[in-house]
Amino acid sequence: MVDLKASRMYLYRNDDGTLRLERSFYVSIGKNGVAKRIEGDQRTPVGVYFVTGRIDGDALPDFFDPGALAVNYPNEWDLRA
Numbered sequence: 001m002v003d004l005k006a007s008r009m010y011l012y013r014n015d016d017g018t019l020r021l022e023r024s025f026y027v028s029i030g031k032n033g034v035a036k037r038i039e040g041d042q043r044t045p046v047g048v049y050f051v052t053g054r055i056d057g058d059a060l061p062d063f064f065d066p067g068a069l070a071v072n073y074p075n076e077w078d079l080r081a
Helices: 076-080
Strands: 008-015 018-026 053-054 066-072
Touching: none
Parallel strands: none
Antiparallel strands: 008 018, 053 066
């Protein structure tokens, strides 16, 4: 779960139906804010997304430093909207 205003991502573990906070991380949002509309608009999508991979920082501009997480944007909801 990401709290955009706090720039924090919270990683939870499902422990027999009970969510338990494992860790939190600093995250950044898109240069142009949130409410992504199209690829390349430099906005962060808002919704339910799943992490599909990790992009190493060496393959990205210095701004990303350690790396970035890829998500399944656009998902089915986005495509229908």
